[in-house]
Amino acid sequence: MASSAPATPPAPPPARRRGPRTRAELLDAAERVVLRDGPAASMNAIAAEAGITKPILYRHFGDKAGLYVALADRHIETLLERLRAALTRPGTRRERTEAAIDAWLRLVEGSPALYRFLVHRGQAEEPQVRDRVAVFQRRLGDALAAGIAAELALPEPQWPRAQAWAHGIVGMVQAASDWWLDARPFDRAALTRHLADLIDGAYGRA
Amino acid sequence: MASSAPATPPAPPPARRRGPRTRAELLDAAERVVLRDGPAASMNAIAAEAGITKPILYRHFGDKAGLYVALADRHIETLLERLRAALTRPGTRRERTEAAIDAWLRLVEGSPALYRFLVHRGQAEEPQVRDRVAVFQRRLGDALAAGIAAELALPEPQWPRAQAWAHGIVGMVQAASDWWLDARPFDRAALTRHLADLIDGAYGRA
DNA sequence: GACAGAAGTTACCGCCGGTAACACACTAGC
DNA sequence: GCTAGTGTGTTACCGGCGGTAACTTCTGTC
Numbered sequence: 001m002a003s004s005a006p007a008t009p010p011a012p013p014p015a016r017r018r019g020p021r022t023r024a025e026l027l028d029a030a031e032r033v034v035l036r037d038g039p040a041a042s043m044n045a046i047a048a049e050a051g052i053t054k055p056i057l058y059r060h061f062g063d064k065a066g067l068y069v070a071l072a073d074r075h076i077e078t079l080l081e082r083l084r085a086a087l088t089r090p091g092t093r094r095e096r097t098e099a100a101i102d103a104w105l106r107l108v109e110g111s112p113a114l115y116r117f118l119v120h121r122g123q124a125e126e127p128q129v130r131d132r133v134a135v136f137q138r139r140l141g142d143a144l145a146a147g148i149a150a151e152l153a154l155p156e157p158q159w160p161r162a163q164a165w166a167h168g169i170v171g172m173v174q175a176a177s178d179w180w181l182d183a184r185p186f187d188r189a190a191l192t193r194h195l196a197d198l199i200d201g202a203y204g205r206a
Numbered sequence: 207m208a209s210s211a212p213a214t215p216p217a218p219p220p221a222r223r224r225g226p227r228t229r230a231e232l233l234d235a236a237e238r239v240v241l242r243d244g245p246a247a248s249m250n251a252i253a254a255e256a257g258i259t260k261p262i263l264y265r266h267f268g269d270k271a272g273l274y275v276a277l278a279d280r281h282i283e284t285l286l287e288r289l290r291a292a293l294t295r296p297g298t299r300r301e302r303t304e305a306a307i308d309a310w311l312r313l314v315e316g317s318p319a320l321y322r323f324l325v326h327r328g329q330a331e332e333p334q335v336r337d338r339v340a341v342f343q344r345r346l347g348d349a350l351a352a353g354i355a356a357e358l359a360l361p362e363p364q365w366p367r368a369q370a371w372a373h374g375i376v377g378m379v380q381a382a383s384d385w386w387l388d389a390r391p392f393d394r395a396a397l398t399r400h401l402a403d404l405i406d407g408a409y410g411r412a
Numbered sequence: 413g414a415c416a417g418a419a420g421t422t423a424c425c426g427c428c429g430g431t432a433a434c435a436c437a438c439t440a441g442c
Numbered sequence: 443g444c445t446a447g448t449g450t451g452t453t454a455c456c457g458g459c460g461g462t463a464a465c466t467t468c469t470g471t472c
Binding site for chain 2: 458459460461462463
């Protein structure tokens, strides 16, 4: 980036870049703002952070929902992949359960703001944003339902039951995460154990 | 509400009422609009439905968050009372579990729009609205934690575990409700059974 | 009848998401 | 060298939102 590049203009005036921003750069900026200001971040603020103005954002993402979906998609696939890996790894069922919960809780603990954005404020005011981003939780539930059906070798007629359990478990981990993030009465490993216990039937046996 | 009240003025001119609206009347109107237009209902629309203008709403409720909290409070107490009754009724633990889940699902099935407002769009865009109305789920969890601690006769050191379970179970029922509302693969009683099975440890035994 | 005070109004503020219309840089072709 | 075209960027605007200030109108009381 010094002053020696011959073919390209040496260094654009610092205040104003001319070349096109890549989609990734825009998303980086948007993510910074969302993580700083929360999901109520305005398009103006995001544009300013990216060093551009609003209409460019709209040219790239269509509307705010589009930007949020793009933002969420960058992380959802990663998390889903980790969950699938946890659900199919060798070992005992209990180990798979704990591994899946732990994958989730690592995200929650590592980036609470990102977590909140993904699972909560994705559900924003507008129905469009809500419906398109609520897919997140739905996809988690579907993936888990497949995992449960495989784990228990359920026949097809029992799949709806597995789905109910799966979506319930996703909500369970999510709600427990929310509560735990605020209260923090114990560490992550303990929460993993408690939730795995509950799924394992510790309440029923108690 | 008939026409026989003698002490109060018999019937105000229909087009324009002069006397002060009661808080309950305002909340009735707000509820109608919220259930019709969803939680993104504007203060203008609510005021129009009530036959007044915006500043009056603000005089009564302070801000939008205040109105939403007042709206939610009218139903939260009812639901909490039903849940407490279910959790303390005589019979087997399984019966209490099913009764509590059923109390929730009856609300979900009976007034899906109201349910969505309470548990989802209470979490609106503004942090103030979110924080004050998210208390809803928190209160449910706390009530359930007390119920679990009593049910299992847990000593105080084990309360955090009961809390984790309780908040998890609340999220579980809520997420399963959401999924069920859209998919409806079986009836309410079946969902009640599936969820009670899960809490009872059916997955662990399977 | 005068008056305090509540009830209700109009008119405004700043900000939001979203868009139209215009300005500037670069490249291509002649 | 000049023009045309394309894409990048801008400024300036729209309607509607939550929220408020200031004014008017009605009602009850002495």
